[in-house]
Amino acid sequence: MAHSVLLALGMMCLTPVWAAQEIRVGAAHFPPYTVRPESGADTGLLPQLLEALNRLQRDYRFVLVPSSIPRRFRDFEQGRVDVVMFENPAWGWQDIAYSAVDMGLEDAEVFVAKRQPQRQQHYFDDLSNKRLALFSGYHYAFAGFNPSPKYLAQTFNAVLTYSHESNLLMVLRARVDIALITRSNLAELLSRDPQIQHNILVSQRIDQIYHHYALLRPQAPISGPQFADLLQKLRDNGQMNAIFAPFKIALVPVRTASPQTLP
Known part of the structure; x- marks a missing residue:
């Protein structure tokens, strides 16, 4: 015991x-x-x-x-x-x-386009008649936070992917006009390939904070x-x-x- x-x-x-x-x-x-x-x-x-x-x-x-x-x-x-x-x-x-x-x-979410002669910040003012690359499932302020792929594709001529890197490559290859990229993710992509900085124009316009x-x-x-x-x-x-x-x-x-x- x-x-x-x-x-x-x-x-x-x-x-x-x-x-x-x-x-x-x-x-x-x-x-x-x-x-x-x-x-x-x-x-x-x-x-x-x-x-x-x-x-x-x-x-x-x-x-x-x-x-x-x-x-x-x-x-x-x-x-x-x-x-x-x-x-x-x-x-x-x-x-x-x-x-x-x-x-x-x-x-923040920023707009990114391919750098071209004469292309300035006003390029981002009007999104109509531009091809957009967006991240599928994200809520964007310019679209009223509506994440529907069908709505984004039909209303904004958007291509949706699951990769900011893919969207940036589409911009560089002129397959789309503008990609929306999270500022933090853009910083990461540029740290991996600093040369990209010379080929892109990043908007001062912010879609959302x-x-x-x-x-x-x-x-x-x-x-x-x-x-x-x-x-x-x-x-x-x-x-x-x-x-x-x-x-x-x-x-x-x-x-x-x-x-x-x-x-």
Whole structure:
């Protein structure tokens, strides 16, 4: 009896008194934030951010769950994921319950054309009669945030792909007139091939500013204020800047009141 009691006490001492709660983070292909997560490769800025969050504390363990741009809404509603990041409430979330945390990050969508003699910034003023290359599933401000491929193809003579790099190549080969590219992704592409800079004209006109939010399910194991506190600690220790600044993603003041939808 005494031996059994001592053995049980010993096992209790070896058992952790707590276990980190798992937070499932949805990952849809959105370069450079997340790059083809369905392939199993931990590439992009989201895996770096999750690694920094996991190093920061031991109460939560953030894990990446592959999703897709159209499927992420269903995954979120059905509880397959607890959090989605780098989102905007205008991108199809109007009828879905969530709480939002301002990530204090801003990116932008810019227009890119092939550089030609006499072609100046006014070339981007009028998109009519121009062939556009767009990223399938994205919500563009110039199109009223309507992501329908049929609508974009018929209304704006658009070609839709799943690659900013492919869209940029179509511009360089004169297969389309203009591509819309995320500023951060353009910075990554130019870092890989600096010579491209001499062959393209980048618009001063911005289609939209990406002010990024993290959206949390109401039943998520972590609350909005708790997650906001973790992000603030990463800002304070310089990790947010180290991850995002190289891609021209700006750290901006966090807005005091984040939008929240609870239909």
